[in-house]
Amino acid sequence: MTLRADIRIRRDGFSLAAMFIAEPGEPCALIGPNGSGKSTVAAALAGILRLDAGSVQLFDKTLDNGRRALCPQRRNVGVVFQDRLLFPKMSVRDNVGFGLRARGQSRHDADKTASKWLDRLDLTAIADKRPPQLSGGQAQRVAIARALAIEPDLLILDEPMAALDPESKPAVRRLIAQALDDFPGVSLCITHDPVEARALARRIAVIEAGAIVQVGSSAQLQRTPRSAFAAAFVGINLFQGVISCSGDKPVVLDARRCGQHEDAAPPVAIRIASPDQSIAPDRSEVFASLHPRAIILGRDKPQTSARNAHRCAVESIDPIEGALRVSLTGPITLTAEITDAARADLDLTPGSTVWASFKATEVHVYRR
Amino acid sequence: MTNTGKGEGAAPIILPIIAITGLSLFLLPLAGLALRTRWSTAFEQLRDPAILEALRLSFIVSVTAVAIALCYGFPMAYLLARTNLPFRRLIRGLALLPMVLPPIVGGIALLSAFGRNGILGPALESIGIHLPYTTAGAILAVTFVSAPFMVATLEAGLRDLDERLESAAATLGAPRWTIIRRVVLPQLAPAIGAGIALTFARALGEFGATIAFAGSLPGRTQTLPLAIYQSLHTNLESAFLLSVLLLVVSLTILIALRARIVPGNNQRNDRT
Numbered sequence: 001m002t003l004r005a006d007i008r009i010r011r012d013g014f015s016l017a018a019m020f021i022a023e024p025g026e027p028c029a030l031i032g033p034n035g036s037g038k039s040t041v042a043a044a045l046a047g048i049l050r051l052d053a054g055s056v057q058l059f060d061k062t063l064d065n066g067r068r069a070l071c072p073q074r075r076n077v078g079v080v081f082q083d084r085l086l087f088p089k090m091s092v093r094d095n096v097g098f099g100l101r102a103r104g105q106s107r108h109d110a111d112k113t114a115s116k117w118l119d120r121l122d123l124t125a126i127a128d129k130r131p132p133q134l135s136g137g138q139a140q141r142v143a144i145a146r147a148l149a150i151e152p153d154l155l156i157l158d159e160p161m162a163a164l165d166p167e168s169k170p171a172v173r174r175l176i177a178q179a180l181d182d183f184p185g186v187s188l189c190i191t192h193d194p195v196e197a198r199a200l201a202r203r204i205a206v207i208e209a210g211a212i213v214q215v216g217s218s219a220q221l222q223r224t225p226r227s228a229f230a231a232a233f234v235g236i237n238l239f240q241g242v243i244s245c246s247g248d249k250p251v252v253l254d255a256r257r258c259g260q261h262e263d264a265a266p267p268v269a270i271r272i273a274s275p276d277q278s279i280a281p282d283r284s285e286v287f288a289s290l291h292p293r294a295i296i297l298g299r300d301k302p303q304t305s306a307r308n309a310h311r312c313a314v315e316s317i318d319p320i321e322g323a324l325r326v327s328l329t330g331p332i333t334l335t336a337e338i339t340d341a342a343r344a345d346l347d348l349t350p351g352s353t354v355w356a357s358f359k360a361t362e363v364h365v366y367r368r
Numbered sequence: 369m370t371n372t373g374k375g376e377g378a379a380p381i382i383l384p385i386i387a388i389t390g391l392s393l394f395l396l397p398l399a400g401l402a403l404r405t406r407w408s409t410a411f412e413q414l415r416d417p418a419i420l421e422a423l424r425l426s427f428i429v430s431v432t433a434v435a436i437a438l439c440y441g442f443p444m445a446y447l448l449a450r451t452n453l454p455f456r457r458l459i460r461g462l463a464l465l466p467m468v469l470p471p472i473v474g475g476i477a478l479l480s481a482f483g484r485n486g487i488l489g490p491a492l493e494s495i496g497i498h499l500p501y502t503t504a505g506a507i508l509a510v511t512f513v514s515a516p517f518m519v520a521t522l523e524a525g526l527r528d529l530d531e532r533l534e535s536a537a538a539t540l541g542a543p544r545w546t547i548i549r550r551v552v553l554p555q556l557a558p559a560i561g562a563g564i565a566l567t568f569a570r571a572l573g574e575f576g577a578t579i580a581f582a583g584s585l586p587g588r589t590q591t592l593p594l595a596i597y598q599s600l601h602t603n604l605e606s607a608f609l610l611s612v613l614l615l616v617v618s619l620t621i622l623i624a625l626r627a628r629i630v631p632g633n634n635q636r637n638d639r640t
Contacts, residue, residue, distance in 0.1 A: 048535050072538040085536040089554035098550070099540035150540055 003154055003186045006054035007044045008066070016040050016210040017054075022203075027180045027187045029201030033229050037210045038190045039082075042156050045188070046079045047072035058153055058186070073102075078152030082159040084143040086131035092142050093118065093127040099150035117145040121175060137168035144179060155180075157189040161196055173199050194233050206230045224366050225289060228259025235325075237290040237335055239270060240368060242283055250274055252288050252365065257333045268332045271307035271360045285368040292325065292337035294362035297354045299346060306357035310334075314352045317343065328356055401615065405608045413606050414613075421587050422595035422610070429503070429591055430571040433511040434518075437567045438560070441518030446548075448519070449526035450534075460523075467516045474512050475580025482508070482581075505582040506589040513577050514570040518563040525559020526552070562625055569621045573614065 003022040010016075016037040022028045032038050043049040045056060047063065047070060056063040058077075063070050078099075086095050094101075097114035101107065118124045121141040131139060140160060147155060160176055161169050177199050180187050189200045197204050198218045206214040206227060214226040218234070225231040231238030241255035246269075254267040270288060296302070302309050312330030319325075324343055328334045334356055338346075348354065413419065447453050448460050466474055482499045483489050492499065499505040529552065537547045553560075575593040582589035584598060592610060599607040 046535075046539050048539075072535065073541050073543060075539070076541070077539060079536065079539045081532070081536060085530070085533050087533060087537070087551055087554075090550075098537070098542070102537070102540055102542035102546050146540065 001059040001153060001185060002057075003045075003188075004055075004057040005041075005045065007041055007051060007056065008054035009040060009044060009049060009052050011040075014040075014210065018207055018210065018212050019054075020205050020212050020215060022186045022188060024184060024186050026203055027183075027189065027201045029189045029191055029197040029204045030207060031191060031197055031204060031229075031233055032207035036207045038207055039158065041207065042079065042158050042188075042190055045154065045156055046077050047075050061153075075154075076150065076152050077154045077156065078147030078150055080140075080143045080147045080155070080157040080160050082162055084131075084139050084163075086139060086142055086146070088131050091128050091130060092123060092134070095131065095142055096123075096145045096149050098146065103150070113149055114145075117149045121145045121179070135168070136164045137172050140164060140172055141175060144176060148179060148183070153185045155183060155185060155187040157187070157200075159190055159192070160200075161191075161193065176200060194235070197233075206233070223289070223364065224287070226287065228257075231258055231289065235292060235335070237292060237295075239288040239290070241267065241270070241286060241288065243272075243286055243365070245282060252286065252363070255288060255332075258287070260333060266331075268310070270332075270363060272363045272365050273361045286365050287368055289364045289366075290334075290358060290362060292335045295334060295336035295356050295358045297326065297336055297338060297342070297346060297348070297356055299354065301355055302357045304357065305359065307360040308363075309355055309357040312354055312356050314348055314350050314354060316350055317348060328354070332356075398615065401608060401611055405612050406605055409605070410609055413609050416606065418586060419595065419606060419610065422590055422592050425503070425506075425587065425590065426572060426592040429506050429510050430568055432507045433514055433571040434564055434567050436507070436511045437515035437518040438564065440515060441522050441563065444519050445522035445526055449523045450531070463519050464516045466513050467520070471513050471574065471576030472580050475509055475577035478509055478512060478577065478581040500581060501583045501585060501589060503588050506578050506591065509577040509581040510571045510574045510591075513574050514567045517566040517570050521563035521566055522556070522559055525556050525563070528559070529555050565621045565625050569618055572617060
């Protein structure tokens with residue numbers, strides 16, 4: 001029941017060429033910046049948009065081959081829309097049973113199956129309410145129950161939690177994760193929330209400017225992000241540059257933060273440990289990733305074993321769960337992670353000058 | 369800056385003066401109508417068989433016209449609002465043309481098409497269908513003039529709906545007809561109600577097209593407005609009374625519609 005998608009769509013100046021494969025039982029997340037083509041991918045899979053070329057194959061069924069497209073009704077693709085799109089004039093039960101009734105089931109049978117899904121998503125108590133009376137979290141669960149009730153071969157969740165208030169997110173996330181675990185088909189969750197992607201998906205596909213640039217597990221993405229967006233998504237500093245040797249020590253030269261424009265800052269040398277065997281030592285184009293926690297901040301020039309030290313200015317300080325993210329500018333643009341206590345000790349405020357240092361061994365270098 | 373309707377946002381004093389003066393021009397004749405009507409004999413007059421006949425005919429003609437307008441109006445509105453019909457703007461213009469056409473011109477046009485010497489007239493007559501000077505002809509004339517109100521109202525109603533709900537229904541496997549029946553029509557109910565009311569009001573008042581195409585035959589084509597016109601020359605009292613009657617019906621429809629046709633008072637669908 002594999003999904004093989006090669007989605008090519010051109011529309012007013014935007015060109016999408018997204019190729020990926022998704023397997024059943026291996027929930028996949030699709031992440032990418034606004035306007036990168038996430039929703040277009042969802043619409044193409046659901047049959048709301050037609051391909052210009054390429055093909056979408058779900059198990060043995062060709063959904064679209066660029067010339068002939070199966071209409072949405074015959075695809076058996078369940079969609080949980082971003083703003084839910086529940087039918088406002090129907091009860092919750094009728095919303096969930098809608099797909100079954102549309103497939104010709106009797107009201108009795110549809111109600112029976114709907115009840116099962118209402119029960120699973122903890123909606124039985126509100127089965128007779130209308131969508132406008134529901135809270136955001138309830139409406140979202142109804143949308144999921146409605147999509148799952150038709151037992152789709154492919155389930156698409158489009159930003160399933162974007163419209164929820166922060167308090168109801170964890171509970172809904174757990175329910176969705178549970179539902180996806182039990183779901184036997186292929187599932188694809190579009191999101192911009194790293195927590196959501198990690199909770200709901202085993203594989204993450206990164207789409208940028210209409211193309212899939214990386215597919216991997218959350219851990220792989222953290223270790224070897226391959227684009228500025230992917231690095232920001234997992235909260236990692238990412239540089240690109242060329243390996244060179246100073247004496248017999250390899251150094252990444254011309255290192256530039258990914259996504260930063262060439263004019264923004266001159267390139268900087270980053271000292272690294274010997275890269276692994278797969279990378280030729282000289283003049284190789286590489287990525288270099290660095291975890292924010294590996295960066296040490298200090299008021300004075302460090303006299304330590306850290307091979308890299310730069311004098312930077314604090315641009316902003318943002319709280320994240322259990323720590324602070326400090327954005328630094330200077331010869332090198334960095335994001336460091338420190339505790340509240342460290343911030344108090346160093347007396348950091350935006351505009352402060354600090355030394356940022358990190359060990360050569362903390363820099364992970366991999367092929368571009 | 370938000371317009372609170374007070375303070376700096378308030379209208380200059382000259383505007384309400386002009387507006388109220390203008391309004392009195394509309395209200396004075398209506399008041400005159402109510403004052404000139406002899407209420408003491410109203411009940412007896414209303415039991416006059418000729419008046420009852422006109423009332424009955426008006427009701428039959430208007431209700432039938434509304435029913436036809438609904439049957440034709442929804443498909444037309446759906447095509448205009450939901451498909452990429454070629455020449456859509458032209459087709460919309462043609463469908464709504466009778467709204468701006470003088471009704472008498474509509475009546476003459478109907479004669480040229482369905483009259484005894486019209487394009488289709490002889491053909492229809494050969495199979496036994498006579499339209500001019502018949503109740504069916506009156507219904508045709510009234511429908512011609514009033515149906516565009518249904519098309520316009522339903523198209524606006526359809527455009528107000530979130531089309532993506534229909535896409536959602538399609539992904540759930542619902543055929544087009546099921547989507548229309550179970551998703552579109554229930555949401556369209558308020559627009560259908562407004563369309564019925566507007567069309568009915570227009571149908572009830574129709575005069576020009578009817579008199580040109582169907583004449584003014586009591587019991588067959590003489591609807592309420594035609595009866596009023598005739599009694600202007602014979603029985604002024606009943607002309608006033610019938611006018612009040614039509615006024616009350618129109619006012620009732622307007623009040624029922626108030627929430628829908630006053631711009632800004634339109635409750636849009638909650639898109640949560």
